Amino acid sequence: MARVVILGAGISGHTAARYLNKWIGKNHEIVVVSPNAKWNWIPSNIWVGVGQMTEQQVTFDLAEVYSKTHVDFLQAKGVSIHPEGSATIAKPYVTIEYTRADKAGQQENIEYDYLINATGPKLNFNATEGLGPEHGHSVSVCTAQHALEANQKLQEQIDALRKGEHRTLVVGTGHGMCTCQGAAFEYIYNVDHILREAGVRDKARIVWISNEYELGDFGMGGVNIKRGGYITNGKTFAESLMVERGIEWIIRAHVKKVEAGKLLYELLDGTFHELEFDFTMLIPPFAGVGLKAFSKSEEDITSQLFAPNGFMKVDADYTARPFAEWSAKDWPRTYQSPVHKNLFAVGIAFAPPHPISKVMKSPNDTQISPTPPRTGMPSAAMAKAVAESIRDMINSGSDKPTHTASMSEMGAACVASTGSHLFRGTAATMTVFPVVPDYEKYPDYGRDMDLTFGEIGLAGHWMKSLLHYTFIYQAKMKPGWSILPD
């Protein structure tokens, strides 16, 4: 009997757990380790952040769902990986520390035959002084709890606007190396929509600030789509929507510091500026969660398994190359560690070989360009591919993965809400294929122009609502969940 341990129960980790439970759960052990008691459908957090959904609508209890499966759920965080075992433990194992109240702080070693690192991002608010809701002066929509607080502060602004006061609201990225611009993009338009519904939009100044070279970059070097008889870059559409909604934008910006009511930022040209605000939602940069790794002799081998940013190295080509030599082939396919064949990393937890957007630096040597996004669809695809590989490896005894899910060979669909309402809502639906442009296969634009498209409309809002209910249904493993697309 084999034991598969999965660190993390987000979109990637929980997807792997569901499929492994379905395929091998009766005959083998599956252990899920997650510090959070609840699963969160993160894409809907922006609606929590504007008061249109509750925390209960975007989360559910993991222990309750796993209790109906063969999965053992441990509410704990991963601390260290010991892929060679130790002097006293022959098998590879992870050290975990419980976060559940009755066992908080207790550590335990969990042996494994296969380990999937699906720990997602550390929300690195500390990377920018004054960033974040806990110790800083900005709000966030990255977790359901953060989003609740964001809405509370937003409603205070709306109350002030209703009294005739003028307010400045700033939304965007809180560091020069952020990814996840899409979440901020959704949030700013939902804020605009909410203010219009409240009849107070005319008294609010709304400003976008991000590290993108141009609007519409989203950390994937932008996208070109065929529309209206032209092939047009997404910059045009992104700027159009900003103008249509009366939103100003600042790009090529690295937020250096957030003070109460003021943020300080550097632009790519090396100049420094300040922007006063009454409300600001800034996405933090991501890092790995900080797992350490140790050899059998207790030597620290973290740098062998992890990149400096804390993400785990997998079967990518990490050779340092200039931008002109970046290739679709650099990206991982199996997500297997090159050092340990029973170790995998998926979702945000794997280390990308390099960004997708070109690295840009100011004259002060500040990097002001996005890092690569790993959105829901690719994250779930990676998790399912790794689950399939592990299933096949267990059944065959081979150490070779059997399934692949490279971001340069798969597409992603993103539906960015621009205002929620059954008949007045809209969303920008965008598909890109592949996520990582492949200029060797698609010389003109790096992507398949038939499978890459975008449009804004009510249909997109219906789509996003449908996805909300569908993916939560699927994540709860209700009847027929496995026939729904991931």
Added chain:
Amino acid sequence: MTENATNREPYQQAYYPPVPTGFTRYMRTSVWWQLWRFIVINWKMLKLLANSHH
């Protein structure tokens, strides 16, 4: 700025990007048209998924 301004400041950020016409904005929330677009979007997503599995 003069009190009797009759011209508009050019070359600002909002000067250049295309802005949708009233008809375009209407079609974005026209229920019948958007029902059709919902079908098309789902079809395109299924094609995307079909091309993404390895």
